[in-house]
Structures are given as C-alpha cells and as structure tokens.
Amino acid sequence: MKQKTTSLSAQKRTGNVVLNIVLILICTVWIVPTVGLLVSSVRNRDAINTSGWWYVLPHREWVNTRTFDAPTGTADAPVTIEGATATFEQFRDGVTTGDGKRLKWEGNRRLGTIQVEELQWTMDTKFTLANYERVLAPTDARVKETLRDGSVVENSGEDIGPAFLNTITVAVPATIIPILIAAFAAYAFAWMNFPGRKLLFAGVVALLVVPLQTAMIPMLRDFVGLQINGTFLAVWLAHTTFGLPLATYLLYNYISQLPRETLEAASIDGASHFTTFLRLVLPLSVPALASFAIFQFIWVWNDYLVGLIFLGGAPSVRIITQRLVDMVGTRGADWHLLTAGAFISMLLPMAIFLGLQRFFVRGLLAGSVKG
C-alpha cells in the first residue's frame, strides 16, 4: 500500500515536470516575437540587416584574431598558408584548417591580407537609442547616423510624436464618453421602469455582434454632411457608438447586481435617481467602470479601421496605427525604424495592461462568463 502511494506521487511529480516543460515551451513561443521586436529596436541599422536579433544571445562566431599580408606572386596554382593548401578562390571563401582556424583572403590576388579567424563565444551587445531618436525626430530635422564604415549620413526624422498625441486625443474622450453614457443607460435598464425597456435592451444585445462595417457607410455620409468628417469629433462619435453596446451590457450586468436594499434606502431618504446614481451607484461601480475603461482604451488605442475611415489620412490628425502602416508602406525593409515605431505604439497599452491587468481581465470576464 505504502509502495503504491510513493509510486503515485512519483508519477505525479514526473507529470508536473512534463506539464511545466510544456508550459515553458508555449510561453517561449509566445514571448519571443515581442522580445525580438524590442531587441531589434535597440540595435543599429547595420546590425539588424546583417544578423538576426538573436545574435545578442551568446553564440559561437568566427572572430578575427590575427591579420597578415597575403603571399604575393602566386599564379592560379594552390598555395600553402599556415599549413592549409588551397587556391585563391577557396581562400577567398574561407578555408578551415585542421586546428579549427579559418583563413580568409581579403582583397585581390596580388595585394591582400589573410585574416585568421577562430570560433569564439560572443554576444552582440552594442545597443543604441538612435532608432528611437530618428523615429521621434521631426521630418525637417537632420538626424546624424554613423554607418559601419565610419561615414556619417544625415536622415530626416519620422516624426511619430504628433501621431502619438493624436491617438491620446482620440482615445481619452472615446473611452470616457461611452462609459458615461453607458453607465446612465445601464442604471436606467437596471433600476428604472419605462415603456420599451425590454425592447431597447434586446437591441443592445443584438448590436453586440453587429459588425461595425454595417453602419460605416451611412455614418460616413452623415459626417460628411455635418462637415465633421476628418475631425476628432467624428471619430469620438464613431467609437462611442461602436463601444456603447458592450459598455451598456457589461455595466448593466454589474449595476443590476448591486444590493437592492442600499438603493431603496437611498430612495426612501429622498435621494433622486440622479443623486443615487451620482453618489451611490457610480462609486460602487468603480471596479466595473475601471475594467471597461481599460478595455475600451486599449481597444481604441489599437484601432486602425475606425480611425482610417473617419479621420482620413490627413497628417494633422493621423493616429499612431495609421502612421505605422504608412511606415510599413514607405519603409518596407527598414526594420530599425519599423521596430522602434511599433514599440512606441505599443508602449502605453502594454504599460497599462501590465499595471492594471487584474482590472482588464475582470472586464473581459464580466462580458463573457455567464453566471
């Protein structure tokens, strides 16, 4: 009997080890893309273009240990250098000797040097903030960049800062306005009686799944008619509209669960609905409000389509996701700029997310777990 329990717990322990290994593997796959972006964004252009970002990790690489002049006066015949015999062409591509060295002929046949290289453990840890400097610098700035051969070039900046600011301008009101409107509506659905209540709520639930593309074209035409297309007002209205069903639904779930006695007590004390809402319901609903606020803020911050359609592409109102897509278009393979730009665009939502993860998760759950 005792034997059996030991073997069972041993089995369990092996199971645990396997389980943790599987989890670590999955987590590695999940975190590597982000790490790759971050690491690349602080490497200089040459480094990014000639070696993968993982070269910052310890790896074995041929490192030059000695250089001497190549023998001259040889024709096409093979030559023997340092005990290795090969033709010029072979030396040019690199010849590995028996003792683990590699000989490389640099320069031409008549005038060249022999590089003696050895495999060594190295790490490429030359990091720089130059990419960020250039991405943030205004377009008329001349940002100096030193190339590998020592020459200095001047580049214009990418001026991503205004787009960052525009996104804040879009995201803050587009977070607070729908929450405010939804909180009032959720209170009415939960604690007030009025004709059409059920029908309206069914409408909210139905709208939860309606794709926003469905409403976009007429909305766009109305905004053009009101002459607000391309202004922040248009995009706030759009985000408010598209965020409202979920906000109302989530906040209703929360506000309708508040203890009836507390609200009734307030009403007996003569508090009006408005006072009850302001003084009692809003403070009690802070967790739900915060959850949805974080959720909506990250959603709006990361939005591309709504901004694209209702703000248009004018540089003065361009948001960060648009700016990034533009950069992908114009700077397709300039990974030193793209990675820095992408990281700047992710900075705020990631910070909020890591700092307030608990709220964020709760907000998600309120919407999707029934019960």
Add this chain to the structure above:
Amino acid sequence: MQSSRQLPSSNDFNAGKLLAGLALLGVVGFLLVQGFLLLRDGNLPKLANAAVAIVWGVGGVAVLYYTLNLMVESLAQKTRMALQPFVFIGPAALILVWFFIIPTIRTAILSLYDRDGEIFIGIQNYITTFTDREMLLAVRNNLLWMVFGTTFCVGMGLLVAVLADRSRMENLVKSIIFLPMAISFVGAGVIWKFIFYYAPEGAPQIGLLNSIVTSFGGQPQAWLALIQPWNNLFLIVVLIWMQTGFCMVTFSAALKGVPEELIEAGRIDGASERRIFFGITIPYIQGTIVTVTTTILIFTLKIFDVVQAMTGGQFGTDVIGTQFYRQLFANRNLGAGSAIAVVLLVATIPIMVYNLRQMARQKTM
C-alpha cells in the same frame, strides 16, 4: 443620510429650476458649438488642441446630462417619473438608433443602388459580389480564418488554461500568453512581418522563421507572398498569437468555477483524469466554450487590420473586410461596399439570435 433632507417642493413643478435649466442648456449649447468650431477650424498647437478636445468632449457630455436632469427635476413628480428614465437612457438610445440602427438599415437599402447611391439596381450588387473572383477568394479566405483561427485560439486557450491551472507558475504563464492582447494588430503585423521576413538565399536571414529553416538546411521562403493559399495560415498565426490570451483567461475563470466536490466525486468513483475532464469539466464549462467560440468567430469574420497591415490583401490574402475597404475607398463604389457589409451582417445573425434566446431564457431583465 437624513430623511429630513427631502425638500417638500421637489414634488411640484418648479418654474425657476426649469428656467435655470433652459438657460444653462443655452449656455452649454453655445459653448459646445464654439468649441466645435474651434476644434474644426482653429489652428491651435497640437497639445492645446488635444486638451481642448478632451475637455470639450468629456465635459460637454457630463454637463449635458446635468442640465437635462435639472430640467426634468423641475417638473411635477408624475411627469418627472415618466420622463426621467429617458434622460438616463436617451443619449444612449439616440446614439445607437441614429448612428447604428438607422445606418444599418440604410446600408441595406444602399446595397440595392449603384456605385453613387443614386440609381436603383435591385440585387445587381449581390450578383456582382458573388460572381467576382476576388470576392469569392476573399470569402474562401475568411472561411479559413474562421475555421483555423477559431479552432486554434479556442483549443490553445483551453489547453493553456487547463495546464496553467495545475502549475505553480500560473500567473506568470497567463501574463505572458495574455500580453499580445495589449498590442495592436498593426503592431503585431510589424512583429510578425519581421519574423516572416525573406532574404534571398545566401544573404543573412534576419527573419526568425527563415533563419530556422535555413539552419536546418532548407531553402528560405517568402512566406507571405508565394505559397498560396498557405500564406493565409501565416497571417492566421498572428491572430492565434493575439487572441489565445483572451480564450485562456476566460476558460481559466470558468475552470475555477467547477465545483471541487464534483471532481472529487468523480475521482472516488475511480474515473480517470481524462474521463473527469471530458465527462465533468467540459460539460460544466460548455456555456463559456460557446461564448468564447462565438466571440472569436465574429472577430475572425470582421478581420481587417492584420491583413491590411501585413499584405494589404495582396498575394491572394484578401478577406471580406479588406474587400469592403477597397470597394469603399479605392473603387468608390458605395453600392458594392454596402452589399459586402450586408453579407457580413447576415453572417452574424445566427449568433445574434442565439444570444437573444439566451437572454430570454436567463430572464435577466
């Protein structure tokens, strides 16, 4: 709270309050219009503009509620009781009806008109849509997204949730898997484009995937461009990377809700772990599985950002979302764009009906 604070006059009509409310409404309206003109036409510096916009937008809405409520509270009790709910619900209802419900109907009507929305052409747009080769390709790709994207997100989410639930590293694992949720699809597009980056053979492979492939002696591939239709799957990987976290967190919460006694009872009856999982756990969290699956299904149906940011719909990676955008902006064809939007809407109706029935059954109202 003291009951003596109740004002006797609050039951009667209060003309002063109404007038004050009206006056305030006028002032607020004036300020909002001025603020609007300033924002629309003014040339404020960026930072000032942002600040004005925030104060104008948020403050405006708050003050509007306050004013409307002030006016309603000036009325006699009976009228007030009848009207007050509409102050609370009114703005939400107005916005949803004006900007969401009516536009949806107008989209449906517009889909029966020509490219400028002027000449009635019946179902011609739908015929064109469903015979257009590009559109059919987009529909096929969307189906790939919905099938593979949803299956893998839900599957991986459930797997990680179950595994993490038994591990001591649970919180760390969940944070790592969940983190991509905070990244925009455009940002994720850059991240993954870099991973799929292709350099010709012989050149240094700085894209992770090709580097792995060549280190095993393979040929570098242009993953996003060449191997159609499999390149769609490489785009779907980005969705899986981003949305598995959502599924995992939701499942994780549901798993914590499975009563320990049920599982204990299963163990005492001698059921194997696998039996317990499929016989007890899965049925218990069935509702959550359905909710998560439908959420991801709708998400993949509407997919746009990833494709637009990574391939722009080139190389046979178009989806309905990018087709919609192209009809609307590149082709300036309102009718065709509307028809595509209606197709999207119709595809969501089964889920909508399911949700409404769930709501009716739960009698939450």
